[in-house]
Amino acid sequence: MSTENLSTRTRILNAAWKLLEDSASKARMSDIAKAAGVSRQALYLHFPNRADLLIATTRHIDEAKQIEVRLAPSRAATSGVERLARFIEAWGNYIPEIYGVARALMAMQDSDAEARQAWSDRMLAVREGCKAAVAAIEADGLLAESLDSGTATDLLWAMLSVRNWELLTVQCGWTQDTYISEIKALAGRSLVSEFTPDH
Amino acid sequence: MSTENLSTRTRILNAAWKLLEDSASKARMSDIAKAAGVSRQALYLHFPNRADLLIATTRHIDEAKQIEVRLAPSRAATSGVERLARFIEAWGNYIPEIYGVARALMAMQDSDAEARQAWSDRMLAVREGCKAAVAAIEADGLLAESLDSGTATDLLWAMLSVRNWELLTVQCGWTQDTYISEIKALAGRSLVSEFTPDH
DNA sequence: TGTCAACTTTACACAGTGTCAAGTTGATTC
DNA sequence: GAATCAACTTGACACTGTGTAAAGTTGACA
Known part of the structure; x- marks a missing residue:
């Protein structure tokens, strides 16, 4: 599935998901931003803090799965x-x-x-x-x-x-x-x- | 038991133990130092890092208990x-x-x-x-x-x-x-x- | 042409760990 | 009684990662 047309929010959630999935990779805010192809600050435009982003990621997974x-x-x-x-x-x-x-x-x-x-x-x-x-x-x-x-x-x-x-x-x-x-x-x-x- | 005559190392371990025991209190290196009545740097004279201090604390407890x-x-x-x-x-x-x-x-x-x-x-x-x-x-x-x-x-x-x-x-x-x-x-x-x- | 939302860039404050270097102090030793 | 040494203190600083702030860019839409 192409990642092009998805909203920034969705791309962030997918990036967080993917990074958290493989236990090897770190998932700092900057890592997630990089993986999503947005600036670190963009994350804070969509989620007030890391906890909220992670919680949103679980809901995102719940939906997908x-x-x-x-x-x-x-x-x-x-x-x-x-x-x-x-x-x-x-x-x-x-x-x-x-x-x-x-x-x-x-x-x-x-x-x-x-x-x-x-x-x-x-x-x-x-x-x-x-x-x-x-x-x-x-x-x-x-x-x-x-x-x-x-x-x-x-x-x-x-x-x-x-x-x-x-x-x-x-x-x-x-x-x-x-x-x-x-x-x-x-x-x-x-x-x-x-x-x-x-x- | 008086805390006076104990070695600095022991006082540090007791302080760490005590702080970690009540879940309310934080146990940063500075907290432990304060509780032990020594400087924060003294902790690093006895233990290379926080992990080692905590591990030593468990052994200390094992002995006491x-x-x-x-x-x-x-x-x-x-x-x-x-x-x-x-x-x-x-x-x-x-x-x-x-x-x-x-x-x-x-x-x-x-x-x-x-x-x-x-x-x-x-x-x-x-x-x-x-x-x-x-x-x-x-x-x-x-x-x-x-x-x-x-x-x-x-x-x-x-x-x-x-x-x-x-x-x-x-x-x-x-x-x-x-x-x-x-x-x-x-x-x-x-x-x-x-x-x-x-x- | 102007406006607005979404995003970027740069900078900074803050907490906590760990490092470094220069003191102080009290006991031991010659 | 001066020198020495270990144990400790003091103050400064580097580093990481989170979160905040402010100014600039860009593309769509009216």
Whole structure:
């Protein structure tokens, strides 16, 4: 796709996305500007600061990657266990897509309150997905006896955190496929009573 | 304990420790210097840079908090399940002690290769503990059927990561006691076959 | 021809790390 | 009691990256 006719704003977002995608490259404001073919100051004409630019980049990716569409199978599931599996697939496979931006945003959390808030909001949305899956399992009467739904939601949320994905894939060297299947199995064993993996 | 007779180096380490402990306070080099009652430059006489100072601080804490002693019950355990439980208690209760420094060190990972290495080394030590616990369970013939020991080690390591502790306690608001008991239960359900919580 | 928005160019303020060089000070040694 | 030395202080400065400010350019549109 030609980059010519796109608005400056879009070119900036695409540049930020691309730079953040490969972990090797730095993504300072000047780097992003250079990659977008605009001056560094042009960035500040469109985004008040780096945090806002990164946040806008995540929304931009969400649109391009259609996160909502990906979540549809989970919402359409007819059983709790299936809903859990489809949700893990949707979100778990989405993590690598946003990992670059996520990393940059997480790195800013200590210094930037706005970045913290933005990331927190996104993660709370994920938590809602976890909550819905847990509720569906509970409705089937299959939530592990020792768990209440709040605790189960928190645990699932933790299992599906970007940091966990990072640890298991980047650090431990798991493939994405291994990650998905092992996390599904883990969530099943630990949240669902009488769980048997539907292979 | 009087701070008078301690060496400058020790006073610096104590100051860094104290500042990093309460999450409210900043811990810039100048802050640490002020807290230690020395000039900022004195810090550079003892530590080449901030990363080294933080790393030295973790070792300082390890000594003061006797991490090795805490790990003894796990090593002395007579069954795999017990070893797992004692290890989770030892490490899980140690996390809040080092969390301040850990946070600072983790925040430096993206920019500082040395900090990354130092943190990685420490976490690999934790992984060894996980590995030993998994090996003990396996030796009892109680490792969950669907798991090989490598995967089980990785999963336990992820469950016991500082990031997970942070998510569950700081973000979800779990108490430390809840964290320990829920993680024990989670590790049991997900790693051990025929697991029954010993009350 | 004039106006306006979008963008560029140049310059600067600021925070925080790390470096450098020239003091001071107090203990040790001859 | 003078010289020496290590440990520390003081003040200045380089560097990086973010964000701000102000003046100049350019092309479209009226």
